[in-house]
Amino acid sequence: MACASLTFASLDACSKYLSRSFPAPFIVWIRYCMQALVLTLVLAPRMRLQLVRTRSFGLQVLRGLMLVLSSTLVVMGFRYLPLAEATSLSFAAPTLVTVLAIVMLHEHVTPARAVCVAAGFAGVLLIARPGSSIFQPAALFPLAAALAVALYQILTRKLAHEDARTMLFYTAIVGAATTTAMVPWVDAPPIVRWQDMLAIGLVGLFATVGHFLFIRALQLAPASGLASISYVQLVFATALGWFVYDEFPDRVALVGMTIIAGAGLFLTWYERRRAIVPVTEPAAVD
Numbered sequence: 001m002a003c004a005s006l007t008f009a010s011l012d013a014c015s016k017y018l019s020r021s022f023p024a025p026f027i028v029w030i031r032y033c034m035q036a037l038v039l040t041l042v043l044a045p046r047m048r049l050q051l052v053r054t055r056s057f058g059l060q061v062l063r064g065l066m067l068v069l070s071s072t073l074v075v076m077g078f079r080y081l082p083l084a085e086a087t088s089l090s091f092a093a094p095t096l097v098t099v100l101a102i103v104m105l106h107e108h109v110t111p112a113r114a115v116c117v118a119a120g121f122a123g124v125l126l127i128a129r130p131g132s133s134i135f136q137p138a139a140l141f142p143l144a145a146a147l148a149v150a151l152y153q154i155l156t157r158k159l160a161h162e163d164a165r166t167m168l169f170y171t172a173i174v175g176a177a178t179t180t181a182m183v184p185w186v187d188a189p190p191i192v193r194w195q196d197m198l199a200i201g202l203v204g205l206f207a208t209v210g211h212f213l214f215i216r217a218l219q220l221a222p223a224s225g226l227a228s229i230s231y232v233q234l235v236f237a238t239a240l241g242w243f244v245y246d247e248f249p250d251r252v253a254l255v256g257m258t259i260i261a262g263a264g265l266f267l268t269w270y271e272r273r274r275a276i277v278p279v280t281e282p283a284a285v286d
Contacts, residue, residue, distance in 0.1 A: 003218040007210035007237035010141035011112030012087060013244055014202045021196060023186040024075040025179055027203065030069065032175030034204035035211050039172050042163055042212065049168055056159055060167065063155040064174025070148035071175070077141035080096040084249050085127050088234055088257040089142035094264040095120030096150035104154055112270050128255030129248075146231040168211065231261045 011031070018027050043051050054060050056098040068089070077086040095117050101107045128139040159167060189196075234257060249257060 001214070001221075002232055004210050004213035004217060005230055005233035006094040006236045007206050007213060009087070009233050009240055010075075011203060011210060012078065013083060013239060014099065014199045014206060015075050015241040016083055016086075016245070017199050017205065018196065019075055019079035023188070024079075025186050026188060028071045028175070029179035029183050030200055030203050031037065031071065032068070032172060032179050034207045036169075036172040036176040038208045038212065039169050043169060047165065049162075051166055052168060054162055054170070056162065057153055057157055060162075060170040061174055061275065063152055063159065063167070064171045066152035067171050067201055068077040068175045068178035069147040070152065073141045073145035073243050075107065075149065077138055077145065079201050081142070082137060082247035082249065083245060084234070084238040084247065084257065085139075085253055086142045087237035088127055088253075089124060089139060091231070091234060091260055091264065092124050092143065092146040093149035093153065094267055095260070096147055097131045097153045098267060100150050101214050113267070115241045116263045116270075118269040119259050123256040123259035123263065127253050130253070156229075172211075181272035187233075187272055222240050229266055234261050271285045 015027050015031075072200065074090050077089070081089075098113050098117050102113075124143065129135050130139075133253070156167070238249065238257070
């Protein structure tokens, strides 16, 4: 899971580079097509029809659409925001999941959950700083992506009875089909440089390797134990943003990132200990 988190952070770094020249749907299309191809080659020979059997087809499709929406929004955020800040804002999803679980699943509001929600919101404010000269409206892109991921995770809870590999496969297929339909309507640059081709190839490679590692992690260990490890992606995103793009968060943003990660980690530990609402999927799903 740690290696998957590094791979996803590298995928985001390449997506940020491509976002300067290519529209977000095109970048997301490459990622999902490669993911769908690899999952088909790896899982289909062993699972066959079992790979696509589901009792909740509509929810599977809706869940996949939420992740496609999240991926597109976060790539749009990469175009305008530093890598670390955009990644951190999108990791506000676990806090939003708690809010949505209370509203949609009628879960009990405990003091610990209330504190985590408040802390996560405070971390978001420290990074985005609305009303200040540092604030950019583009911060709304990763925040909207976090909301889409939160809905995706709520749907994951509703599909807890399904095979995790089937859920990953539907996510990839829905993503590939949706973005393929979008590609003809977006404009690509007239000249594609060799650097762009290299980045496009790396996006496909990182998406493939990242999801393969993600699947293997889920096969070898409980998802509830892996969820906390996925937060190391914030560290990798900060390091890559610094070395590749010469972007390093200021002190206030670092405090906000720490608060968001801390709230998410504590919430994961708290839910796992109570064993009332299982953590069904780590936050490193990209």
